[in-house]
Amino acid sequence: MLNWADELIQEYTVGKQDLKRRADRLDRSNPIEMQDLKQINSMIESMTFSLDWMKTGRQPGNYRGVDKKAIYQRRSYENIDLIPDIAAQLETDDINKKHLFMTREEKIILADILASFSLRERQCYILHVAQKRSMGDIATELGVSKSMVQQSIRRAKKKIKDRVENDSMIYA
Numbered sequence: 001m002l003n004w005a006d007e008l009i010q011e012y013t014v015g016k017q018d019l020k021r022r023a024d025r026l027d028r029s030n031p032i033e034m035q036d037l038k039q040i041n042s043m044i045e046s047m048t049f050s051l052d053w054m055k056t057g058r059q060p061g062n063y064r065g066v067d068k069k070a071i072y073q074r075r076s077y078e079n080i081d082l083i084p085d086i087a088a089q090l091e092t093d094d095i096n097k098k099h100l101f102m103t104r105e106e107k108i109i110l111a112d113i114l115a116s117f118s119l120r121e122r123q124c125y126i127l128h129v130a131q132k133r134s135m136g137d138i139a140t141e142l143g144v145s146k147s148m149v150q151q152s153i154r155r156a157k158k159k160i161k162d163r164v165e166n167d168s169m170i171y172a
Helices: 004-025 031-056 104-116 119-130 135-142 146-171
Strands: none
Touching: 004 031, 104 146, 119 135, 119 146, 135 146
16 A cells, blocks of 8 residues: 555665664774775765655755655545445446546545545555455554554544535535
8 A cells, every 4th residue: 555655765764774784783993894884874874865855755955945745645546546436336227327426626635635644544544444344454454453443544534524524614
């Protein structure tokens, strides 16, 4: 359920930890290993810079500009591949079958709602609601407690409820 940026962040974090362990094992009295240490420290600094950029979606140290925070975490959900197609659930013998679809505005609202979720809330909510997985199965798959899954789903549902209430007040 991770997007490419989340996977890259994990890879860079593991790589940075490996470099730190390697730097700690070097003999600081050996001039050759001190050259290696200088190179490793440069790589660690570069990875830290890249990680900060990926996590925030903006260049580290750049406090002015039009970029947005967490830009890579805001995904395009217009394709809605995550949500199962419910057309198959309709009766096939119904001659006047209605095709269910979402308008562009509804897709934008859904994308905003999903983008407002944390990664854990999004994972738990989609697995539970869209894929009809039990909270126990989700907890096992994600490696968290069942209460964490319940709490994440509860928070996601509250965010949806708040959004629906706000939108109904706007259009009323």
